[in-house]
Amino acid sequence: MRIVLVRHGESEYNPLNIIGGDPNLSEKGLEFANNLNKFIENHSKWFPKKCICSAKKRVQQTVGAFKNKMKSILVSENLNELNAGLCEEITYTQFYQMYTEEFTKRYQNKLSYRYPNGESYIDLIERVRPVVEDIQSKGEDVFIVSHQAVSRALMAHFTGENLEDIPHIDIPLHTLIVIEDGKKKGMISVGSIDMSDTLIQESFDFA
Numbered sequence: 001m002r003i004v005l006v007r008h009g010e011s012e013y014n015p016l017n018i019i020g021g022d023p024n025l026s027e028k029g030l031e032f033a034n035n036l037n038k039f040i041e042n043h044s045k046w047f048p049k050k051c052i053c054s055a056k057k058r059v060q061q062t063v064g065a066f067k068n069k070m071k072s073i074l075v076s077e078n079l080n081e082l083n084a085g086l087c088e089e090i091t092y093t094q095f096y097q098m099y100t101e102e103f104t105k106r107y108q109n110k111l112s113y114r115y116p117n118g119e120s121y122i123d124l125i126e127r128v129r130p131v132v133e134d135i136q137s138k139g140e141d142v143f144i145v146s147h148q149a150v151s152r153a154l155m156a157h158f159t160g161e162n163l164e165d166i167p168h169i170d171i172p173l174h175t176l177i178v179i180e181d182g183k184k185k186g187m188i189s190v191g192s193i194d195m196s197d198t199l200i201q202e203s204f205d206f207a
């Protein structure tokens with residue numbers, strides 16, 4: 001079973017370091033969505049045709065660019081980004097300045113820290129569990145378009161990554177993470193339409 005994970009394209013909040021919310025894609029994010037569409041076209045045989053995605057606007061706008069390449073698209077609110085509660089729609093700097101004690105608690109234990117009126121990574125790992133179990137029971141290849149924290153939580157299930165490491169896994173924007181048979185096979189940075197896609201790790205057999 002092949003699982004391809006990706007975050008939405010860059011949102012209007014990403015360059016500003018604003019947490020959460022429901023922003024639109026930035027211009028760069030839209031460009032990525034179009035490049036991704038091209039990538040799927042160029043690797044059509046290899047690429048999963050079943051898409052599961054979050055309900056947030058930035059994800060829906062990303063999926064909009066390639067939806068006609070998919071056989072099915074399932075939207076699940078269980079894949080929405082970590083709920084940062086009190087800290088939704090503020091920057092990390094504001095988080096530190098306004099709620100220094102909370103910020104420090106999170107820094108000390110990111111895995112179990114729960115935002116006031118929000119969630120922890122442990123909560124999120126539980127929230128995505130039904131989606132993961134459904135995928136595992138069907139055994140089909142899937143393309144999951146979600147968010148930074150959600151991709152980390154999904155990896156807790158799909159690759160059995162050490163729980164303490166989960167909140168710190170690098171999930172770059174505009175990069176596909178490929179998981180095959182329970183192992184992270186590698187990452188592909190989806191570049192411009194001139195096919196400058198970079199294989200970050202491993203070589204992929206795109207046949």
Ligand code: F6P
Nearest residue numbers: 018019020081082084147148149
């Ligand atoms: O900054 C983008 C974002 O998706 C936020 O919405 C979310 O709270 C955050 O990443 C999760 O990453 P971290 O747990 O490292 O703050």
